[in-house]
Amino acid sequence: MKKVSFAEFGGPDVLRLIDAEEPHAGPGQVRIAVRAAGVNPVDWRIREGQMQEISPIELPTGVGQDASGVVDEIGEGVEGVEIGDHVFGGxxxxxxEFAVLSAWARMPEGLTFEEAAGYPSVMETALRVIREVGVRPGQTLLVSGASGGVGSAVLQIARDRGITVIGTAGAGNQDYLRGLGALATTYGEGWAERVRRLGRVDAALDLAGSGVIRELVELTGDPRKVVSIADLGAPEFGARFSNVAGSMTEALAEAARLISRGRLRIPVAKSYTLAGAAAAHIDSRAGHTRGRRVVVV
Incomplete structure (x- = not known):
């Protein structure tokens, strides 16, 4: 089968499309014929070696942790899924071309494979950081870097829970944020003052890693109410860097529930081929995404 792999840490040029042996489902797992794979910032952070101190890996290794596809192999002890089912998971x-999933759910009706591949890690992360930051219904959450996949999910989950959101993003994504129910403003010089004019901030999330932790702490007045998924230096300011994943199974179930109710939709900003994985990483690293990027198999 064809598979994207890398044998050394480095830039996108270390990625190779290779011929590899097919994986097989072990106990508690399913194998899918992959139709699409989600592109996450953690993918290129791992490729660059940024995560080695937190979660070391051995090389060579494959790339990616989210996918959608068709179940073609079921491991020992797995129930509730059949060969041919359309699933998405982690x-x-x-x-x-083939991947083993350790957590999965049936794709909600009306969702394409491309769309479904964009939800798993995004939903797990969004639910986790909302929980960790401790924001409650009736309060206001500031989201720095709100237009990407995790931000899109956070905004819609928060809206469903009665939490007001102030979101920062580029000028071209202001209407997108407003369409998801957020109070929107641009980042850049003077952004913190623009946020203050929009209202009080009870808690804040840094999703972009753009060096804003100090300002987020000032805006909330409490470093314990600031969580980052992108700035490893956040603890220097008393804030939390979140990287311990929660339950993917619960996240997929919540995604399916919200999608089925029409309360959640994350658009696919751009699709790539397996051979174009390097371009996907370059674009992901550049940011400014509206929704998700996916690799189509």
Missing amino acids: GSSTYA
């Missing part, structure tokens, strides 16, 4: 080395 696993490993998902930029490939």
